[in-house]
Amino acid sequence: MGKNIVQKILSSHLVSGRLKAKTEIAIVVDQTLTQDATGTMAYLQFEAMGLPGVKTKLSVSYVDHNMLQAGFENFDDHLFLQSFASKYGIYYSKPGNGICHQVHLERFAVPGGTLLGSDSHTPTCGGLGMLSIGAGGLDVAIAMAGGSFYFSMPEIVLVKLSGALSPWVTAKDVILELLRRLTVKGGVGKIFEYGGEGVKTLTVTERATITNMGAELGALTSIFPSDAQTKKYLKMQGREDVWQPLKASANAQYDETVEIDLSSLEPMVARPHSPDNVCKVREIQGTMVHQVCIGSCTNSSYHDLMVAAAMLKGKKVHPDVSLTISPGSRQVLEMISKNGALTDIIAAGARILDVACGPCIGMGQAPPSGGVTVRTFNRNFEGRSGTLDAKVYLVSPETAVITAIRGVISDPRDYDMPIIIKDPKTFLIDDSMIIPPSENPAQVTIIRGPNIKPLPKKEPMPDTLHGEVLLKLGDNITTDHIMPAGAKVLPLRSNIPAISEFVFEKIDKEFAKRAKEKGGGFLVGGINYGQGSSREHAALAPMYLGVKAVIAKSFARIHRSNLVNFGILPLTFTEENDYLVLDQGDSLELVDIKKQLKPGGILVVHNRTKNKEIKVTHLLSSREIDILFAGGLLNYQAQKN
Ligand code: F3S
Structure with a gap:
């Protein structure tokens, strides 16, 4: 075959x-x-x-x-x-x-x-x-x-x-x-x-x-x-x-x-607050917008920005709209500045941002409260834009530009003339901002400012886990919910004690304090727990706060792996209705873990508060189980070496 x-x-x-x-x-x-x-x-x-x-x-x-x-x-x-x-x-x-x-x-x-x-x-x-x-x-x-x-x-x-x-x-x-x-x-x-x-x-x-x-x-x-x-x-x-x-x-x-x-196919749009809440642009055209953002790793290529420039040439951004453009690379920015396309973008009234993720990761350009923002990005989860009650729509650059010109969500097929973008003969190649590694590594000293804090350590997993349900969550909890990004939090990514203060900040401001007071505990989640980014801080910071296990209806792949990597047990309900048996504040206990935790096995969780037992399972391989017992992947690797 x-x-x-x-x-x-x-x-x-x-x-x-x-x-x-x-x-x-x-x-x-x-x-x-x-x-x-x-x-x-x-x-x-x-x-x-x-x-x-x-x-x-x-x-x-x-x-x-x-x-x-x-x-x-x-x-x-x-x-x-x-x-x-x-x-x-x-x-x-x-x-x-x-x-x-x-x-x-x-x-x-x-x-x-x-x-x-x-x-x-x-x-x-x-x-x-x-x-x-x-x-x-x-x-x-x-x-x-x-x-x-x-x-x-x-x-x-x-x-x-x-x-x-x-x-x-x-x-x-x-x-x-x-x-x-x-x-x-x-x-x-x-x-x-x-x-x-x-x-x-x-x-x-x-x-x-x-x-x-x-x-x-x-x-x-x-x-x-x-x-x-x-x-x-x-x-x-x-x-x-x-x-x-x-x-x-x-x-x-x-x-x-x-x-x-x-x-x-027709022009499509993902409506708030999920990338799969998709309909045809036609169905929601006329929706008033405050902001349009073009860029991100999804749509910031040379072609994307040339389309934007061609559509904006000789036109003006609507007076009530803020249009931002973030080129995906310096190669793209340099090319559109050399061929004059950047001038057309600026003349139309767009704001040129840094060559970076920018508004996609909530670093600036937060929409107004309750505002509507139309973006060429890939995610529109609640709060990711930096404004909790903003509505984010995801579209193509073509839909974004016509929307910025008209001030309302518009179908690009209504643009007044055809646009043809020719490929360049070659891209502008200049790797001078890519610094190769040293030829004399022994002579290089690593620079560690006060923001670079040592890695937190985790002990091997004990045979009994007990503690309270620190928080009960619903379906589709994203890594943004668990460990927010944005201008206040992102600078603390190398400082786990400081960043852990923000865990679940947007859902429950008291979470970090409570987790520390209780000496850690359990989290309960719904379907697709941990969807979104690969952000390992969404596992690392809860680990630092003492989270021992997450019991959910299902997990997103990368987050489940991250939990294992940091020694947090990811468990799923065998009966989804048992979700109803667990509440915040319930005292839980898992005993005989060494005996119970086997590939494909079932574990019993004792709810001491309600005097009930529920059965949970997992998708762990025997290697992942060894990682958990070691207290995470780093400990496991050290043991192997
Ligand atoms: Fe991509 Fe950066 Fe946004 S990597 S998803 S543009 S945060």
Whole structure:
């Protein structure tokens, strides 16, 4: 039987296991990436392993999330990251060089390779035929140390594309349509492999928009073939030498097939407060808006900003709208400034922001209270914009621009003339903001400002866990709910004692205080607990506050792994109705854990307050169980060494 693309890459990187769905496998990681919000912690974890340098083919440290240097903390972090990268063999992409995924696609991604990134949108590089997976920082630290990446073998879904996109319909509309059909849970335990005749009509950056937002489906990753479009893109980036063809064998098998006729699609929009709350733009056109933001790792390519410039040329942003534009990379910004497109954007009244994540991670540009903001980003969870009651709509750049001009949500097909953007002959290549590692690492001193605090330690798991339910939560709790981002909190990412004060801040201001007073305890959650970003602080900070176990109806993949990595037991109800038996303040106990905790096993939770017992289970492999008993992945790795 022939192989599909995913099987081909996994086979050539397989270290242990078989490619059988739902069994644990481990692969070699060729490349890693970190960003500043996850990188400092990943590097402290790598340092704790005591190695002289990284063992990957390539590792890159990006600075893109936290660019507001309102205090010393951010610059402290940047100096730490730069000196650490220099000493340990990591490339350092300076602040201002671009968003990790955009720059990695441009300068480093390789078809057929594997990439592990401490950011949930790492699958962006799947647009170039690289198997790219988002994970917690500790998993990335282990990969940098030459360790394998373990995961449950997903099912492989073929997304068969036919036809071609109509004018004003974009790659963003393709992934929004998929989210409409499959929801934010539709990709859990799956990889989406794109194929069919429609694939060749999409450029690499269009493909990258689709694979980027595949993360919102809950998928492990998404991937496109490597074909003539890929070769053309790499040639334009001066990297044609890394191209290799990659396609599924003619008789390749898939677990499932989804078909999309590109020519049947229309401009789509995700309404508040979930990326799968999707409808046609037509259905909500006329909604008044306060703000439009173009950028993020989803939609900030050269093509995206050239479209924006062409639509804005000779026009003005609506008087009641604030339009912001954040280019995805310095390459893009330099090109649009050289060819005059930037002038058209500025003349129309747009505000040019830093080359960074910016408003996508709530670093500035919070909408007004109760405001409406239309964004080309990938997430619209409540509060992520920085304003709790703001309404965030997710759209393509084309829909965003016409909306900014008209002041109300509008269908780009109503724009008054056709726009054609020609590809440049070549991209502007200048890697001077990517600093290679030192040739004399022994002479490099790591710079540690006061914001760089040591890693908190965790003891091995005892045989009995007891404590109160510290908080009971509902469905779809995101990592933003658990560990908020934004200008106040992000600077504390290297300082766990300080950042842990903000855990669940938006849901229950007293949480951190109560957790400390009670000596830790349990959390109870609903469906899809921990969805959203790869933010390991959403496990690390609760661990610091003494959270011992989370009992939920189901978990999002990366967060579940992060809980294990930090020694917190992720348990699921065998009967969902037992959720009703647990309340905040109930005193719980799990005994004989060493005997009870086995792969596929069932544990009994005693609710001492209500004098009831409930049964819980888990998806833990025997390796994960060993990690939990060791008190987390770092302890486990140290024991192994
Ligand atoms: Fe940055 Fe937003 Fe992407 S925070 S990495 S632009 S999802």
